[in-house]
Amino acid sequence: MLVDVAVNGPCCSGCGACAEVAPELFALDDFGTAYPVRNPCPEELACQAARICPVSCIEVMVPGTSATPACR
Numbered sequence: 001m002l003v004d005v006a007v008n009g010p011c012c013s014g015c016g017a018c019a020e021v022a023p024e025l026f027a028l029d030d031f032g033t034a035y036p037v038r039n040p041c042p043e044e045l046a047c048q049a050a051r052i053c054p055v056s057c058i059e060v061m062v063p064g065t066s067a068t069p070a071c072r
Contacts, residue, residue: 011057047071
């Protein structure tokens with residue numbers, strides 16, 4: 001299933017874990033804050049990045065809704 005991802009920028013610690021585990025989905029801006037580079041994206045990879053985020057600021061959503069799949 002394809003999902004959308006979003007990053008709560010103020011919550012992001014800038015550790016880069018999401019960009020390391022899923023570089024095709026996330027990058028870091030000039031301030032070290034993660035942002036999504038691809039939507040929609042594969043659910044498995046999005047959920048893996050969300051689980052590895054130490055501050056839980058990655059949201060994984062069903063495209064076109066705010067519903068979250070059971071990946072956490």
